[in-house]
Amino acid sequence: MSALGTAPGRTSSAARTAPVIETDGLTRSYPPDIRAVSDLRLTVNPGEVYGFLGRNGAGKTTTMRMLVGLVRPSAGTGRVLGRPLGDPRALARVGSLIESPAFEPHLSGLDNLRLLARYLGVDDAQAHAGIAEVELTAQANHPFRTYSLGMKQRLGVAAALLNDPELLILDEPTNGLDPAGMVAMRDLFRALAARGRTVFLSSHLLDEVEQVCDRVGIIHAGRLVMEGSLAQLQAKLGGPGLVSVRAQPVETALARLRSVPGLSPIRTNGDLLELEIPGDRAAEINETLVLAGVRVSELTVAHRSLEDVFLGLTGPTTSAGSPPAGPTAPGAGARRVDPKDGGE
Numbered sequence: 001m002s003a004l005g006t007a008p009g010r011t012s013s014a015a016r017t018a019p020v021i022e023t024d025g026l027t028r029s030y031p032p033d034i035r036a037v038s039d040l041r042l043t044v045n046p047g048e049v050y051g052f053l054g055r056n057g058a059g060k061t062t063t064m065r066m067l068v069g070l071v072r073p074s075a076g077t078g079r080v081l082g083r084p085l086g087d088p089r090a091l092a093r094v095g096s097l098i099e100s101p102a103f104e105p106h107l108s109g110l111d112n113l114r115l116l117a118r119y120l121g122v123d124d125a126q127a128h129a130g131i132a133e134v135e136l137t138a139q140a141n142h143p144f145r146t147y148s149l150g151m152k153q154r155l156g157v158a159a160a161l162l163n164d165p166e167l168l169i170l171d172e173p174t175n176g177l178d179p180a181g182m183v184a185m186r187d188l189f190r191a192l193a194a195r196g197r198t199v200f201l202s203s204h205l206l207d208e209v210e211q212v213c214d215r216v217g218i219i220h221a222g223r224l225v226m227e228g229s230l231a232q233l234q235a236k237l238g239g240p241g242l243v244s245v246r247a248q249p250v251e252t253a254l255a256r257l258r259s260v261p262g263l264s265p266i267r268t269n270g271d272l273l274e275l276e277i278p279g280d281r282a283a284e285i286n287e288t289l290v291l292a293g294v295r296v297s298e299l300t301v302a303h304r305s306l307e308d309v310f311l312g313l314t315g316p317t318t319s320a321g322s323p324p325a326g327p328t329a330p331g332a333g334a335r336r337v338d339p340k341d342g343g344e
């Protein structure tokens with residue numbers, strides 16, 4: 001086991017550089033033989049936005065529940081803010097959104113937060129600040145029961161922020177948000193990181209993680225298949241992808257591209273040329289063609305999905321099956337209908 005966090009505390013310089021979350025061999029099994037999380041070794045550093053990426057049933061929620069002491073590990077150890085998992089002294093400095101918080105349906109969003117603020121012993125002003133921070137001011141006095149899924153989610157994040165936590169642990173925080181809400185939430189996470197807070201969020205959306213996270217851990221069938229910086233993830237994704245170019249005159253375009261090493265089209269269909277190259281060479285293709293007097297009317301880089309990343313990192317699996325390293329139960333990795341979100 002690595003040197004898990006030493007003495008915690010805001011004032012210690014050692015604590016500032018020690019990981020905020022560190023786990024070693026963290027495992028959670030469910031009877032009769034489901035391995036929801038297996039031998040997980042995570043390192044989350046202070047001040048970063050860390051994306052915990054995995055598809056449905058990968059083990060994200062179970063991991064987060066262990067981190068905040070809601071579920072006891074079957075094996076392995078971990079530390080949060082330098083203290084053992086579930087230690088109340090650490091949890092007092094953590095804000096989390098894992099299960100939907102039990103808000104009072106007939107109270108307004110603001111009154112719900114005030115109630116929670118009183119319970120946590122924090123100033124009422126924090127409730128107002130939280131509402132503003134998640135951009136719910138216009139709906140602050142509407143009853144919670146009238147809130148959309150996205151508004152409920154934003155109120156949940158505001159609740160997690162109430163005690164001005166050093167670490168936020170958020171399970172799929174952008175679930176249900178519209179595109180503008182997603183952008184606002186991403187901005188909030190970056191702003192929190194800029195203030196030295198650490199954000200550990202889960203997602204099954206590669207795009208989302210790429211846009212907001214500094215580091216990424218990819219969990220698949222209960223196991224961590226990759227952990228590293230966004231640049232390292234992108235390097236893994238930077239392999240050949242499919243770039244399509246619509247260009248005229250097509251003969252000139254073909255001849256020009258064939259003359260540049262590595263840019264030879266693999267297929268042509270009328271004036272559409274397809275190249276299998278890293279997507280970051282798209283601008284080079286455009287420039288090459290334009291300088292050769294070719295008109296480029298369309299240039300698309302095929303989007304690489306999370307599925308592609310998994311296939312690249314783990315090899316093919318079926319949704320009902322699992323690779324040898326994954327959950328041990330038949331059907332492990334398939335979606336469990338969870339009361340927290342009512343399933344898919």
Ligand SMILES: Nc1ncnc2c1ncn2[C@@H]1O[C@H](COP(=O)(O)OP(=O)(O)OP(=O)(O)O)[C@@H](O)[C@H]1O
Pocket residue numbers: 030034035036037054055056057058059060061062063204327332333334335336338
């Ligand atoms: N209480 C439980 N009892 C039995 N199996 C469970 C329990 N909780 C989780 N599992 C199983 O553990 C695996 C991981 O579930 P988990 O909820 O952690 O995944 P997830 O990555 O959060 O998925 P999602 O994105 O769908 O929320 C799944 O196969 C799930 O069915």
